[in-house]
Amino acid sequence: MNGDDEIRVPNEVQAAAIVRSDRPLEEKKSLLAEFHDFDLSETLPLLEPAERRKFYALLDGTTLADVFEHLDPAEAVRYIKEVPLAEAATILNGMEGDDLVDLIQAFPTRDERVSHLALLSLDKRNSIRAMIEYDENVVGSIMNDVFLSIPPSFTVKQAIKALVDSAEKTEFINNLYIVENGILIGVLSLKEVISAGSKPDTPIRDLMTVNLVTVHPTTRKEEAVGIMRDYDFMLLPVVDAEGRMLGIISFDDMIEAQASESDEDYAKFAAVADVDVDDDKETVSASFRKRMPWLAVLLVCDVITSSIVAGFEGVIAAIPTIALFMPLVLSMCGNTGTQSLGVIIQLFADNRLETRKEVLTHLFHEALTGLVNGLILGVLVFGLVFGLQLLNGATPAATVPFALVVALAVTLALTVSTVAGAGVPLFCKLLKIDPAVASGPFITTINDILSLLIYFGLTSLMLGSLL
Amino acid sequence: MSETDKETMLERDYVAEAAVLIAAGMDRPGFAEALAEYHPFDVSNALITLTGEERRRFFAIIPVETAANLFEHFEQEEAIGCIKEIPTATAVAIIDHMQTDDAVDLLQYLEETESDIDLVNQLSPKKRNELRKYWNYTENEIGSVMSNSFIELGVSMKVTDAMKKVTAIAGDTEYISILYVVDKQKLVGYLLLKQLIIARANQTIGDLMETRVISADPHASKETVAREMLDYGNSSLPIVDEDGRIIGIVTYDDLMDIIDEIKTEDYARFAAVGPEEIRAEEKSVRLSVRSRLPWLMILLGFSMVSSVVLSFFDVALTGSDGVRRLAASLAIYLPLLLDMSGNSGTQSLAVMIRYLTVHDNVLSKEQIRKRLFREIGTGVMEGLGIAAIVFAVALLSDLAVSGWPPEPLTLAMGIVTSAAIAVALTTSTVLGAFIPLLMSWLKKDPAVASGPFITTIADIVTLVIYYSLSLAILLPMYR
Numbered sequence: 001m002n003g004d005d006e007i008r009v010p011n012e013v014q015a016a017a018i019v020r021s022d023r024p025l026e027e028k029k030s031l032l033a034e035f036h037d038f039d040l041s042e043t044l045p046l047l048e049p050a051e052r053r054k055f056y057a058l059l060d061g062t063t064l065a066d067v068f069e070h071l072d073p074a075e076a077v078r079y080i081k082e083v084p085l086a087e088a089a090t091i092l093n094g095m096e097g098d099d100l101v102d103l104i105q106a107f108p109t110r111d112e113r114v115s116h117l118a119l120l121s122l123d124k125r126n127s128i129r130a131m132i133e134y135d136e137n138v139v140g141s142i143m144n145d146v147f148l149s150i151p152p153s154f155t156v157k158q159a160i161k162a163l164v165d166s167a168e169k170t171e172f173i174n175n176l177y178i179v180e181n182g183i184l185i186g187v188l189s190l191k192e193v194i195s196a197g198s199k200p201d202t203p204i205r206d207l208m209t210v211n212l213v214t215v216h217p218t219t220r221k222e223e224a225v226g227i228m229r230d231y232d233f234m235l236l237p238v239v240d241a242e243g244r245m246l247g248i249i250s251f252d253d254m255i256e257a258q259a260s261e262s263d264e265d266y267a268k269f270a271a272v273a274d275v276d277v278d279d280d281k282e283t284v285s286a287s288f289r290k291r292m293p294w295l296a297v298l299l300v301c302d303v304i305t306s307s308i309v310a311g312f313e314g315v316i317a318a319i320p321t322i323a324l325f326m327p328l329v330l331s332m333c334g335n336t337g338t339q340s341l342g343v344i345i346q347l348f349a350d351n352r353l354e355t356r357k358e359v360l361t362h363l364f365h366e367a368l369t370g371l372v373n374g375l376i377l378g379v380l381v382f383g384l385v386f387g388l389q390l391l392n393g394a395t396p397a398a399t400v401p402f403a404l405v406v407a408l409a410v411t412l413a414l415t416v417s418t419v420a421g422a423g424v425p426l427f428c429k430l431l432k433i434d435p436a437v438a439s440g441p442f443i444t445t446i447n448d449i450l451s452l453l454i455y456f457g458l459t460s461l462m463l464g465s466l467l
Numbered sequence: 468m469s470e471t472d473k474e475t476m477l478e479r480d481y482v483a484e485a486a487v488l489i490a491a492g493m494d495r496p497g498f499a500e501a502l503a504e505y506h507p508f509d510v511s512n513a514l515i516t517l518t519g520e521e522r523r524r525f526f527a528i529i530p531v532e533t534a535a536n537l538f539e540h541f542e543q544e545e546a547i548g549c550i551k552e553i554p555t556a557t558a559v560a561i562i563d564h565m566q567t568d569d570a571v572d573l574l575q576y577l578e579e580t581e582s583d584i585d586l587v588n589q590l591s592p593k594k595r596n597e598l599r600k601y602w603n604y605t606e607n608e609i610g611s612v613m614s615n616s617f618i619e620l621g622v623s624m625k626v627t628d629a630m631k632k633v634t635a636i637a638g639d640t641e642y643i644s645i646l647y648v649v650d651k652q653k654l655v656g657y658l659l660l661k662q663l664i665i666a667r668a669n670q671t672i673g674d675l676m677e678t679r680v681i682s683a684d685p686h687a688s689k690e691t692v693a694r695e696m697l698d699y700g701n702s703s704l705p706i707v708d709e710d711g712r713i714i715g716i717v718t719y720d721d722l723m724d725i726i727d728e729i730k731t732e733d734y735a736r737f738a739a740v741g742p743e744e745i746r747a748e749e750k751s752v753r754l755s756v757r758s759r760l761p762w763l764m765i766l767l768g769f770s771m772v773s774s775v776v777l778s779f780f781d782v783a784l785t786g787s788d789g790v791r792r793l794a795a796s797l798a799i800y801l802p803l804l805l806d807m808s809g810n811s812g813t814q815s816l817a818v819m820i821r822y823l824t825v826h827d828n829v830l831s832k833e834q835i836r837k838r839l840f841r842e843i844g845t846g847v848m849e850g851l852g853i854a855a856i857v858f859a860v861a862l863l864s865d866l867a868v869s870g871w872p873p874e875p876l877t878l879a880m881g882i883v884t885s886a887a888i889a890v891a892l893t894t895s896t897v898l899g900a901f902i903p904l905l906m907s908w909l910k911k912d913p914a915v916a917s918g919p920f921i922t923t924i925a926d927i928v929t930l931v932i933y934y935s936l937s938l939a940i941l942l943p944m945y946r
Contacts, residue, residue: 342738
């Protein structure tokens with residue numbers, strides 16, 4: 001993205017070229033030092049094993065640890081095995097806890113996991129042991145236990161000294177946490193400390209912010225993302241029930257968590273158990289096994305729909321044209337059901353349907369929305385059906401009642417399906433089933449059944465004379 | 468949120484506290500200090516709960532910098548509501564002190580009434596100049612959210628001088644974690660404040676800085692820049708003009724907002740509603756209809772296509788009673804066929820879109836070939852599996868009604884239906900994988916364009932397969 005060159009060689013390719021070149025060692029080192037860790041991590045796959053060994057020797061332990069944090073856990077495992085044990089120990093010990101946990105867990109055998117755990121320092125082992133115990137959806141699993149803490153009795157001058165002393169081994173120095181007897185009692189931003197530099201004797205106690213916003217290790221990541229977004233925080237302290245400071249979570253981990261959430265939503269809507277595409281080698285039978293269960297569930301739903309149609313076989317045999325618009329009615333109802341499902345799932349996520357009154361208001365809202373949409377689309381459908389039938393050579397006199405039936409059916413079925421799209425997930429929630437997972441096929445089936453009953457019911461009622 | 472979390476979080480309600488503080492203590496001494504203990508986000512939320520009169524008095528007494536900071540935390544409508552409540556002179560002063568990107572957001576939503584235009588005209592010339600620059604960028608371009616509150620250092624500066632500069636302006640600067648290094652107005656490097664703090668006094672900034680700067684053009688799309696920032700994990704990214712001058716930065720909090728926006732839009736797209744309905748706090752029927760009706764209209768258009776295709780076959784299906792019976796039998800399995808091929812198409816579509824996203828929309832010929840072959844394989848297996856089930860169901864239901872032996876017509880019907888389903892499922896699975904590829908080849912976002920397409924195309928393909936097979940094989944038997 002550096003605008004200068006017309007055709008730009010990707011950074012990782014440049015880095016690989018530097019490794020391969022016959023420049024003196026020191027020159028290579030200083031050239032590579034200018035690259036970002038992410039680009040260096042992208043360089044690794046471009047190199048042959050022998051070149052990678054040279055590459056490792058060109059970087060210091062801390063940088064290598066940062067590079068390994070950017071790798072995919074599976075990749076990281078592959079490369080860490082190439083590294084001599086002593087160096088592997090430096091890399092592993094230098095990595096951030098959450099990435100380290102992912103790496104260790106990616107080793108295929110228990111033996112390898114154990115032998116690599118043995119390379120860790122006692123401190124590191126203790127700190128990741130705590131992380132492994134937390135569910136991956138809560139902040140405990142990505143908490144960082146290296147942070148800046150000072151006692152409230154410090155002056156600004158002492159605080160600045162503490163800051164300078166520990167800056168090198170602390171990844172995030174944006175906040176100083178004021179801790180008394182292990183309890184977090186205040187926070188001070190780096191900016192505030194620096195700005196207070198002109199009054200070095202001011203006690204920290206007078207400067208610190210005491211209205212703390214904190215999370216617990218068991219707080220869901222999603223919720224922590226919301227807090228950081230609202231407050232524009234770069235870091236968020238994690239405390240236990242007694243207010244003891246345990247660690248911090250940082251924006252980079254939270255943003256990753258935020259970005260990966262959307263993949264899960266995607267899979268649910270697409271009715272694939274697991275949209276996981278990392279592996280180019282995945283076989284046909286693996287894809288089949290992943291997708292078939294969902295298709296089978298949906299097939300059962302469709303068989304029910306078909307049996308409803310079978311019940312109206314006589315009507316269709318009498319007026320075959322009625323079948324022409326069956327797919328249209330079905331798909332429109334399916335669409336509107338998806339819409340109100342999408343809206344209500346979001347309301348659930350925001351905790352905005354807690355009281356009975358809120359629920360009833362929402363259902364009423366959906367009914368009105370469905371009715372308005374149904375009326376407008378009904379008019380449109382009337383016009384379209386009328387036009388299509390005329391084009392097919394039917395007489396206007398015969399077409400009007402027919403188009404009227406289809407249009408009325410669309411209006412009615414749309415209203416009902418819109419309400420059902422909100423009602424079914426509410427019912428699922430009542431039964432303590434995750435509405436996002438269970439509702440899709442349910443709503444489709446229920447909407448299919450309802451709309452077919454309305455469509456064929458109206459037909460037999462209004463066009464009875466033709467039967 | 469678990470119960471214990473809720474309890475501890477609820478120990479203190481900063482919004483309520485701030486509201487009480489403002490409503491009761493505005494005139495008391497020490498109010499400013501007490502208020503400073505609350506985060507602007509909480510204070511802005513507290514203000515919303517107060518009366519217009521209280522808000523007017525509040526904005527009349529607090530320093531304009533504080534007010535500007537609060538306005539940056541308001542939601543769009545809240546900010547507009549508040550700015551209209553207060554006297555124009557105060558409003559002008561507040562907007563003058565706001566971050567330019569937030570000011571743009573606010574002004575954008577003001578109406579073109581005389582008092583609003585008046586407001587803009589009273590802003591300081593400097594602010595108006597800055598605002599004008601932002602108006603060059605569309606809402607989707609990264610330039611529209613960049614901030615200009617960051618620290619620049621000269622490449623030849625000594626560490627001590629640099630530290631002095633940082634100390635002097637840090638308080639008034641929004642973002643200080645990364646310092647940007649310029650040489651003759653060009654961006655040449657960056658360094659972390661942390662590095663500056665631990666540096667030795669006699670070094671120069673040029674010695675310390677990292678020279679490979681990842682930057683973005685102000686017209687780049689927000690999404691592209693967000694992906695770049697996610698990859699690199701930095702807390703800010705510089706925005707650079709054609710001449711290599713740094714004109715702003717995007718920070719981690721912008722990144723969080725962008726990701727949230729993208730997520731809401733994606734979600735809305737899957738649910739086939741407008742993003743405004745997902746975002747809205749208060750819902751009205753009008754809003755819901757406006758957000759949903761356009762989608763329904765498009766989808767109605769697509770559905771009509773299948774009705775038109777059906778009507779071509781319908782001509783052959785009117786006439787004798789036998790033919791009418793065939794039409795009815797075909798209709799029974801029609802929803803099942805359409806639905807199943809739509810489902811399998813959606814599945815392979817979703818998988819392919821994810822695959823493309825992971826590979827940044829660039830695939831080698833080899834990857835495409837492998838991928839498509841795999842989808843064909845998967846489609847064939849799925850088609851055969853589902854067809855077998857459907858055949859069994861058709862046969863059993865007939866046996867249950869009319870007993871052994873099955874009628875030849877039923878058997879023929881069952882065979883044709885399952886054959887059609889096998890072919891249709893395979894075809895739509897492959898199409899589901901193919902359409903996103905085509906979209907990305909046409910340089911269109913595969914995720915945007917593919918959804919309704921796949922259902923419609925799968926519908927048409929399925930209808931044609933089902934009815935041509937049936938008319939060719941079954942029509943003579945029923946006639």
